[in-house]
Amino acid sequence: MIITSIYELLTSGTVPVVTAKLFLGLIVLLFLITLVRVSSRSTRHGGVLPGVPELRGVPILGALPMYLRKGIPHVIGRMIEIGGDGGIAYANVVSSVLVSVHEPALVKEVLGFPDEIASREGDTSTGMSWSPFWTLRRMIGNLSLFNYVGPETRHQRSVFIREFNSTKSNREKFPTIARLAKQHCAGLLPQKSGMVADIRLAADNFAISLWGDVLYANPSNHLDDNGKVRTLSNTIMHLAGDPWPAIWYYLQQAILGLLSPGEPTKSESLLRKDIESVIGRNMSRLMQWESGPNREMKTLRSLSVQTGGSPTGPLSKFATEFANLNLFGGHHSIGLNVVWAIIELGRHPDKMRRLLDEIDAVTPQDLDKEEDGEQVKGWTLDWTRVTNDMPYLDAVLTEVNRLYPTVHATLRVMNKDAILKGTSHHTGKNPGKREELPTTISRTEPVILRKGMIVYMSYWHLHTAKKYWGEDNKEFIPERFLPDEQGDKKRPVGPLMSFGYGPRSCVGYKFASIAAKVYLVTLLKMYKVEVQGTEHGMKLGTLLEPGNPVAVALTTR
Ligand code: HEM
Structure with a gap:
């Protein structure tokens, strides 16, 4: 109600434009300062992700301006670019941490986490969550299977x-x-x-x-x-x-x-x-x-x-x-x-x-x-x-x-600290017997995803990256899923999720x-x-x- 009244007052023409802008600026500043304080409470973990490439944004706000201007798919795309073969990168958005995990074995590991470790909404008790599932819940009225967690x-x-x-x-x-x-x-x-x-x-x-x-x-x-x-x-x-x-x-x-x-x-x-x-x-x-x-x-x-x-x-x-x-x-x-x-x-x-x-x-x-x-x-x-x-x-x-x-990406919010085990493997193909897909992860220490981090996974990237699908990765070739005339399946088939x-x-x-x-x-x-x-x-x-x-x-x- 207050917001509506403020908005009506500012747009009624009775308040000079400069005053209106200053007032709005003050509200936004207040909001950002509080955002910094509250988010830092929920994601206090120091050192963020050692050894993982960071998508740098502007001071204090991090990648927030990019997020607001171009949307989350763009931020994920940029993280994938800088994360490269390591399969992981991160960005600060104020003091929330957005992580992109974009290597098939790591994606499977995150999606395999049980709800107590990672869920779609995370902890919403501060009233702030970047998770779209939190917004969705308010619009469609309470729960749905998307945000349920636990034995039920x-x-x-x-x-x-x-x-x-x-x-x-x-x-x-x-x-x-x-x-x-x-x-x-x-x-x-x-x-x-x-x-x-x-x-x-x-x-x-x-x-x-x-x-x-x-x-x-x-x-x-x-x-x-x-x-x-x-x-x-x-x-x-x-x-x-x-x-x-x-x-x-x-x-x-x-x-x-x-x-x-x-x-x-x-x-x-x-x-x-x-x-x-x-x-x-x-x-x-x-x-x-x-x-x-x-x-x-x-x-x-x-x-x-x-x-x-x-x-x-x-x-x-x-x-x-x-x-x-x-x-x-x-x-x-x-x-x-x-x-x-x-x-x-x-x-x-x-x-x-x-x-x-x-x-x-x-x-x-x-x-x-x-x-x-x-x-x-x-x-x-x-x-x-x-x-x-x-x-x-x-x-x-x-x-x-x-x-x-259609669902080109998903996310999980970390409810607890958890080690991303795949990152403790070294360069090579099929490390251990854990994963069939080739992986090029090269790292000396494993990555620990911290409570409060928001982990994005782009299905679209996994489905279209050249390293998993070959030279014709972006082409429409249904035949890649069919056997050839000799009955062989020759084309490389990458991760499909x-x-x-x-x-x-x-x-x-x-x-x-x-x-x-x-x-x-x-x-x-x-x-x-x-x-x-x-x-x-x-x-x-x-x-x-x-x-x-x-x-x-x-x-x-
Ligand atoms: C082409 C059609 C569809 C696509 C591409 C699709 C895609 C997906 C994907 C990717 C997820 C996993 C999301 C995540 O990892 O966070 C998902 C979950 C889900 N889908 Fe679908 N879906 C389709 C049709 C449907 C239909 C028809 C229903 C209705 C019965 C449905 C109900 C659900 C539900 C309830 C979940 C959440 C399951 C859970 O959290 O345990 N989907 N869908």
């Missing part, structure tokens, strides 16, 4: 895995995925061929509709309230990856004492209200469905029942948390997979041809089939054929996830992958797709996205 996590993961990563449950969801993919693709061409569509919007809408149907029996989830789910999801995604909400939060919570730790700000509360209204509307749909003649249990209810909820009525705590999380997660990852695949296939007509041949082979035209009791001509998608008989499709998606990992690694890796990727595959196959089966323009750019924000909209011209095949 294992049970939660197993429930998710059963529901989204198991063959049995994805096979059950397959008819819904295939039906919605057909409906959405057909909807792209209401009147005439040659129409241009925004493929990002189209694929996101499919994904939102799919989640709506699977969770709540609401396939029009993408249309309700003029596409509110997509807008909300975009807002959450962009705010979570932006450092400013963390700074403003700290200013309001720790300096001005306007909030208790973890309490959302006014704008975060408004966002939460919007989320609640979307979920409330979806819950009414679910209740309607459950009171109807259909006996099939929707996924959200199933998640609820598996975690102690009753078969009707309010959801279990776990299922409610997932409903919140789902507003942010799940849509973009499916949509982006499709968009990058279309961009790259558009750039490589030979690879598009090879994929089309495979699609046509598994979806013969003029197949006589029965739909709603009538014999119709058409094509159909079959679970077994998509999952077993489409190796090229699989290779295309794997290559898309290599070059464009698009779905994370270790005890907190992705629990939903198989569902996401089958959804992206089915939509892609359906789109390419129905239309000749021509990507418009060549410069789509690449934006490393919270997720890895194209920098510009991707328009495609569609002609019926």
